[in-house]
Amino acid sequence: MTSSAHAPQDPAAAQGPDPSGDPAPADVPGADGPPRLTGLVFHGPIGEARAARWVDRLAPVLAAAPDGGRVLDIGCGWGELMLRLLAAAPPARGTGLDLNTEDLARGRANAAARGLSARADFVEADATKADHEPADVVLCLGASQALADNLAEALAALRARVRPGGRVLLGEGFWEREPTPAELAASWPDAAATDHTDLATLVDTAVAAGFRPVWVESADRTEWDDFESGYLADTELWLATHPNHPSAPATRDRLDTHRSAWLRGYRTILGIAYLTLVPSL
Numbered sequence: 001m002t003s004s005a006h007a008p009q010d011p012a013a014a015q016g017p018d019p020s021g022d023p024a025p026a027d028v029p030g031a032d033g034p035p036r037l038t039g040l041v042f043h044g045p046i047g048e049a050r051a052a053r054w055v056d057r058l059a060p061v062l063a064a065a066p067d068g069g070r071v072l073d074i075g076c077g078w079g080e081l082m083l084r085l086l087a088a089a090p091p092a093r094g095t096g097l098d099l100n101t102e103d104l105a106r107g108r109a110n111a112a113a114r115g116l117s118a119r120a121d122f123v124e125a126d127a128t129k130a131d132h133e134p135a136d137v138v139l140c141l142g143a144s145q146a147l148a149d150n151l152a153e154a155l156a157a158l159r160a161r162v163r164p165g166g167r168v169l170l171g172e173g174f175w176e177r178e179p180t181p182a183e184l185a186a187s188w189p190d191a192a193a194t195d196h197t198d199l200a201t202l203v204d205t206a207v208a209a210g211f212r213p214v215w216v217e218s219a220d221r222t223e224w225d226d227f228e229s230g231y232l233a234d235t236e237l238w239l240a241t242h243p244n245h246p247s248a249p250a251t252r253d254r255l256d257t258h259r260s261a262w263l264r265g266y267r268t269i270l271g272i273a274y275l276t277l278v279p280s281l
């Protein structure tokens with residue numbers, strides 16, 4: 001396999017709208033519509049133990065920065081890891097960029113609840129256009145498509161955004177093995193073998209962009225199954241109790257389509273690598 005054409009990092013997103021909806025307003029008459037992603041702590045296959053190791057690994061990088069340290073979270077969603085890093089490394093400050101107003105609001109609310117509002121900014125911005133100061137820790141978890149259409153360009157953008165001696169934590173898809181045509185056809189729309197590379201090629205791409213890989217790891221099956229189940233669970237519970245809601249047919253269709261793509265398509269072929277990268281001088 002050669003270069004990645006940069007498929008969506010979140011296969012769920014490639015199915016179209018979230019299974020919970022994000023439906024057109026007319027599809028949700030009132031506040032009793034399907035919930036959205038309330039069953040997830042992270043918007044990706046990230047377990048608690050792995051997140052704790054990242055905090056242990058990255059907080060000292062912030063603590064060593066003369067200005068207290070800066071975090072930049074590209075495609076932050078609600079920025080759970082950024083908030084945990086800020087909590088572990090005061091007085092570090094963080095900026096999360098995303099386009100999703102609901103997720104950004106969730107991030108701001110979580111920051112307020114943890115006493116971090118003064119050090120955490122959640123900014124509605126297109127990361128391809130946003131021009132931010134380089135940071136000591138740059139997070140890009142499942143969101144490299146927020147920077148560029150292909151991985152090499154996204155890595156170049158990350159390289160430009162990290163301070164010397166800093167770290168980039170990249171969460172990026174790769175093929176666990178060569179996908180079969182049937183598996184591709186059952187996955188996200190237009191899934192292709194060129195959507196990802198294997199893990200070795202992914203790391204080589206990061207090295208070619210001017211990084212050295214400090215740590216290479218990938219999501220395990222439990223993290224994946226927890227993520228996919230958590231992605232669907234709140235909406236499944238809602239559907240079970242609202243079978244006659246006007247949104248129920250479309251919601252049922254979205255859930256069934258997503259579950260089929262996961263279980264028949266990408267469950268055993270798609271990996272997510274987590275690369276802790278240091279910029280080469």
Ligand SMILES: C[S@@+](CC[C@H](N)C(=O)[O-])C[C@H]1O[C@@H](n2cnc3c(N)ncnc32)[C@H](O)[C@@H]1O
Nearest residue numbers: 010043075076077098099126127141142143146
């Ligand atoms: C799979 S989610 C990951 C969220 C977060 N990094 C996490 O791990 O919880 C990908 C995120 O990228 C965001 N995104 C996609 N394109 C973007 C862009 N051009 N600028 C900023 N954010 C973008 C989406 O809104 C979404 O929140």
